[in-house]
Amino acid sequence: MSTKVAAIGIVVADLSVSIAFYEHFGLAFTEADASDGHVEADLGNGLRLMLDSEASIQSFTSAWTRPFGSPRTTIAFQFDDPADVDAKFAELMDAGYHGLRGPWDAPWGQRYASVIDPDGSGVDLFALLS
Numbered sequence: 414m415s416t417k418v419a420a421i422g423i424v425v426a427d428l429s430v431s432i433a434f435y436e437h438f439g440l441a442f443t444e445a446d447a448s449d450g451h452v453e454a455d456l457g458n459g460l461r462l463m464l465d466s467e468a469s470i471q472s473f474t475s476a477w478t479r480p481f482g483s484p485r486t487t488i489a490f491q492f493d494d495p496a497d498v499d500a501k502f503a504e505l506m507d508a509g510y511h512g513l514r515g516p517w518d519a520p521w522g523q524r525y526a527s528v529i530d531p532d533g534s535g536v537d538l539f540a541l542l543s
Contacts, residue, residue, distance in 0.1 A: 418460060419461065420453070420463050421456075421488065423462070423463070423464055424465050424466075425464050425466060426467055428450065428464060428466050431464050431531050431532060434510065435454065435462065438501075440462060450468055450469025450470075450472075481533075484529065484533055484535035485534075486534050486535065487527075487534065487537055488536050489537040491540065493540060495524030495540045495541075495542055495543070497540055498538045498539060498540050499524070499526075501538050502526040510528055510531075511528060512529075513527035513529055518542060522542050524539060524541075524542055
């Protein structure tokens with residue numbers, strides 16, 4: 414049996430708000446199923462990011478409830494240059510999103526920053542230090 418990761422799914426409160434956030438990373442979402450509470454963006458190499466509304470998830474998993482507390486899931490976006498991490502972090506802060514930790518040089522050799530998406534999921538930004 415052969416398997417591979419095909420998609421990452423995030424349950425969101427408001428599709429349009431979450432789409433706007435992830436578009437800051439250059440993602441383009443399909444709108445075909447938006448009326449059903451589901452959109453997808455191609456991440457390359459056959460991997461997709463799926464956003465599903467809470468109402469959509471509750472329609473087939475009635476016991477689902479919104480998690481609370483610190484992020485349980487994190488998506489990491491790699492940038493070509495450490496300055497790009499700083500620029501993207503500043504762009505997101507200027508757009509009103511929440512920063513978890515501003516850009517810093519991590520001891521593992523990366524420029525790193527962390528933000529929170531509109532639904533509380535972690536989003537890390539990183540680039541290799543030269």
